Amino acid sequence: MNKHIVGIDWGTSNRRAYLIDQSGACLAEHEDGQGMLAVGGRDKFGASLAGLLAAMQLPHDVPVILSGMVGSASGWQEVAYLDAAVPLVQLPQHLAAVTDPAWAGRCRIVPGYVYRAGAAADVMRGEETQLLGAIALGRRDGWIVLPGTHSKWVLLRDGVIQSFATYMTGELFAMLSAGGTLAAMMDGDSSDAEGFAIGLQQAARNEPLSNSLFRVRAGVVSRTAPAQLAAATVSGLLIGAEFAAARGAGQGITVIGSAALAARYDSAARHFGLPCTVLDPHQVYCSALSQFIQQA
Template sequence: MHTQLLGIDWGTSNRRAYLVGRDGKCLARHADDQGMLAVGGDFAGSLAALRASMGVGAAIPVVMSGMVGSASGWQEVPYLDTGVPLTALPAHLAPVAGHPGCFIVPGYCTRDGAVDVMRGEETQLLGAAGRGLSDGWVVLPGTHSKWVFLRGGRVDQLVTYMTGELFAMLAAGGTLAALMAGGPDDASAFAAGLQEARRARPLSNALFGVRARVVSKTMAAAQARSFVSGLLIGTEFVAAQGHADSAIDIIASPALSARYERAAEHYGMPARAHDPDEVYLAALAHFFERL
């Protein structure tokens, strides 16, 4: 019987690893920028280097989630249908061919109306469900922000917004890049962006309005970055209103969670924040039953 497990949240750009005991206690952790794009396809070599840096022996099993299971990852793992409950994830772990003791957690795909997918967030949701969040809306902000409605421990609805990616692209190049290059976190500009999202204008029109506000001297250029952040996050909440108008649970880093909590307050949605490391560790405890 294995007494330890190495869990890895292996995303596109970043990677987080946790060595846990069967009691759920975290024995060691590691974070780096060796995501899917950085390893150049050498996932086995990258994992071996990670084990060495953490002092984790080759006999300790590994459970990986995230983009490591995508078509561009180590091994493509088919999506599960949302009818499969979160608690059944351990039974669906996919062994990595040629690497005994290494497993990948499958993601979910919903095909009810609009098609949507997730990889990685399902593991956090498993941990959240194990901590009592079996029903209601859970928001997982990030590069691709996920709004997930859990019903009886199953993924009942899934909606993804490219909020983080779009914000990064706007800041990196194009019409708004120079305006978004600097400026402190401005709470009033963020709130103004949230309010602008309420107008429900087409997003491309609302984004051009940021430039119009600055060149017309209606808004200071230093406020543009926070305004755009509020506008993009607000777009999620406007889309959610009408079907997610009750309390929401947010799983995100403290800084990002704080932004979504401010947005939730603005839109009259009670919000509870959860630490992503804690829910991930809670999920890892479930996988011991498969090992």
């Protein structure tokens, strides 16, 4: 009999579910806005999951793999972070069983990772699953970039995390657009090539962001720069800061992201002279799921 599992990337604001078979083929996909915040409390995750399976017309006993913020202290069940030294291919051996009696035995949560460098720490939840998928697709070495609200830059060596850094790129862009000094001038196209390139150039100079951001405003009020470039310039400043900080990325980067975001990172990579390969996040996620199917 062909075995199936459902994998759910259950984040803060959204969740996305994939049904795969033993060959790793994706048979069905479902996305909705029932992220961690919308579920409304720890004791509501079980019912929310049952609703998702029903919406996908799946049997109640299909094995389920969960990744993302669902495993955080504000999620269904807190799962301890793995240390970065644990090879990603060992993730299937570290799944945490959901203790809710209604789901025990057929629902497991993928642990996130913590990376410690001196007194500082960085964390991920959800991206480790994408990394496992990238490794399954042959990307065992070099920089993997997962752009978004909290962009991750992960350096892999032989399938093991050497280091990673998170940038609040998407969150800061949203905050600056929503209110404050810059918001009124940020209604232009944030992907405008000219404005984006201006931001990338400024980011390469490694000046403090709090200064570069104000200069976007100063450029507009002093009639030095047109207001319609401001949003793209801010995007370039934030994304450019990621590239400026990536040391030793001369070998190139692999970006796992939606078409729109990946295009923007590809453009930034060209600006910084880095070869860039793009992987489709759905394909990567399904590749990761196929690594879990024996454990599920």
